[in-house]
Amino acid sequence: MTEYEFFIDPSRCIGCEACKQACTECDTHRGRSMIHLEFVDRAVSTQTSPVVCMHCEDPTCARVCPADAIKQTDDGIVQSSIRDRCIGCSNCVLACPFGVPHYVAAIDQMVKCDMCYDRTSIGRKPMCATVCPSQALFYGTREELERLRSETPVNDFRFGNQRVRTKVHLMSSPGADDMDVDVMRFMAGAEPDVRIEELAVWTEDSVAARS
Amino acid sequence: MSASSRTANRYFDPRAFRIGAAAAGLVLLMIVVGSSGLDHFDWALTTYAVASVFAAFSVVYRYAVWAGRPPTRMYLRRGWQAFRSGRGRSGRGARLGIGALGGNAARLGRLLLNNFVLQTFINRRSVERWIMHAGLSWGGMLAFGITFPLVFGWxxxxxxxxxxxxxxxxxxxxxxxxxxxGSFRGQLFFNLLNISALLVLLGLALSVKLRMHDGGELAVQTFADDVFPLLLLLAVTVTGLMLTVSAKLLSGYGFAFIGLSHAASVIALLLYLPFGKLFHIVQRPLSLGVAFYRHAGENSPRASCMRCGEDFASGAHVADMKEVLDQLGLDYRFETGSGIVHYQDVCPACRRRIVTLNQGAALGR
Known part of the structure; x- marks a missing residue:
């Protein structure tokens, strides 16, 4: 059976919101978008980022759920909360290192991306990847990806002392094995001009690193 | 110690076993005391009573294991503390000078009415889903409310x-x-179980419709968690109604066999309670503690994101999450030049941005 995988490249995102709209069409999402699409820092950049669940191998959201309402299927998909169990405490919202779960007050329940389980569980693509015009959200085989991209997908992240491995991959620099998330580098000051200066600094760093 | 015995020990919780055994003992004691030393115990219902004692053990065992998990234990403790302290008490109760516990007792009453009796939060999902759940829960509660006192000889x-x-x-x-x-009251008493069965049947019919046509349900439901408990409820309901049909319309034809089938299905349902989705009946009251905890958090110091400065949660919740993460062996601390930074002090929106910024930096974009 063909092995499809999900690859995310936020740097390709053009902020068209097609993914958000398509996400609402999924049967398991019931008219609600599970994708966070937002400007990374609107004051200094037009960069947007589509955030879907990374489906951690050992999901922190499920570990901190007091109601045992978040389950992982055998194929590694971390499901949205089980409706009759979720008590709407928002532990998962606070704990997820990728900032994925939403708390919806109207139904007093957490909802999150389940990689369109009604579709992916029967071999179809998730809605967002189907419509993404820039392929920032790409669902396909590893061979297809390697043919199209020069970047390397990583699914091994380090958040400080915590290592997190995920089912979904993030595109990173060629040859990268993992991503050591740097929090202080992007702990920008409150003022936009300070952020602009910092942005310039890390852009120069990046250019220097590439050359 | 062999690998297999280590695995077995991982799944056996001696503390939960003791609590479960105590619960089973308590039910036995309540049967003996409540039936005046078994004087009024109906021996024809012995199998139901034995199953109830086993169910008490298994449900409480599972509950104790669940309640011992760090996040659950934290919510049980904090919910109770918030209820007792009346932290964040405001509005009419405070103005009228009602004591913290009194004010929170009134709030608890409202929560019980809205969330457990009227189940209004389900109505917000859909009216059909609310009717389904109301039929199942009201019918089930009515049936248990009648059956247990009869079985226990109370x-x-x-x-x-x-x-x-x-x-x-x-x-x-x-x-x-x-x-x-022959009175109306008499007929009502004798038919309460039939009425509860009809309510459950209505809920089951809507549930089957939902589970056969809703693509979302079909994708995520499992046989063990979602379907089998409904099949057990159906078996209990149908065999229960058939007892009345046999007695009233068929001159008792097949009554003994139907009675045996009914007993078997009820016992299976009781023993399956800890395994499937019906366990939420005993889990769900934790949401009451969450309501008090949240209310207290709204009226106490808030947590601001160390990156964007936005208020994103209560300070107490963030502090508790750090403790829970430590108890779970998850360490999201960053050792930086300016000291230790905990990822819990960064709001979820900024975490999303930080991952994207890291990716952009890695790619040099």
Whole structure:
């Protein structure tokens, strides 16, 4: 059976919101978008980022759920909360290192991306990847990806002392094995001009690193 | 120690076993005391009573294991503390000078009415889903409310010595009421289980419709968690109604077999309670603690994101999450030049941005 995988490249995102709209069409999402699409820092950049669940191998959201309402299927998909169990405490919202779960007050329940389980569980693509015009959200085989991209997908992240491995991959620099998330580098000051200066600094760093 | 015995020990919780055994013992004691030393115990219902004792053990065992998990334990403790302290008490209760516990007791009453009796939060999902759940839960609660006191010998009936058509109702051995078998009240009492069965049947019918046509349900439901408990409920309901049909319409044809089937299905349902989705009946009250905890958090110091400065949660919640993460062995601390930074101090929106910024930096974009 063909092995499809999900690859995310936020740097390709053009902020068209097609993914958000398509996400609402999924049967398991019931008219609600599970994708966070937002400007990374609107004051200094037009960069947007589509955030879907990374489906951690050992999901922190499920570990901190007091109601045992978040389950992982055998194929590694971390499901949205089980409706009759979720008590709407928002532990998962606070704990997820990728900032994925939403708390919806109207139904007093957490909802999150389940990689369109009604579709992916029967071999179809998730809605967002189907419509993404820039392929920032790409669902396909590893061979297809390697043919199209020069970047390397990583699914091994380090958040400080915590290592997190995920089912979904993030595109990173060629040859990268993992991503050591740097929090202080992007702990920008409150003022936009300070952020602009910092942005310039890390852009120069990046250019220097590439050359 | 062999690998297999290590695995077995991982799944066996001696503390939960002791609590479960104590619960089973308590049910046994309540049966003996409530039935006046088994004087009023109906021995024809022994299998139901034995199953109830086993169910008490297994449900409480599972509950104790679940309640021992760090996040659950934290919510149980914090919810109770928030309820008792009345932290964040505001509005009419505070103005009227009602004590913290009194104000929170009134709030608890409202929560119980809205979330457990009326179940209004389900209505917000869809009216059909609310009718389904109301039928299942009200029917189920009514049936359990009648069955357990009868099975445990807490309630029994006697006919008057002078008139066999008049029933006297005894609760814990004390006479509390009497009625004529042909009266409306008599017919209502005798048919309460049938009424509860019809309510459950309505809920089951809507549930089957939902589970056969809703693509979302079809994708995520599992046989063990979602379908089998419904099949058990269906078996209990249908065999229960068939007892009445056999007695009233078929001159008792097949009554003994139907009675045996009914007992088997009820026992299976009781014993399956800890395994499938019906366990949420005992898990769900934790949401009451969450309501008090959240209310207290709204009126206490808030947590601001160390990156964007936005208020994103209560300070107490963030502090508790750090503790829970430590208890779970998850360490999201960053050792930086300016000291230790905990990822819990960064709001979820900024975490999303930080991952994107890291990716952009890695790609040099």
């Amino acid at each position: 309630v029994h009936f006697e006919t008057l010595a002078t008139d066999a058509e008049v029933y006297r109702v005894f609760v814990f051995g004390f006479p509390v009421d009497q009625f004529h078998v």
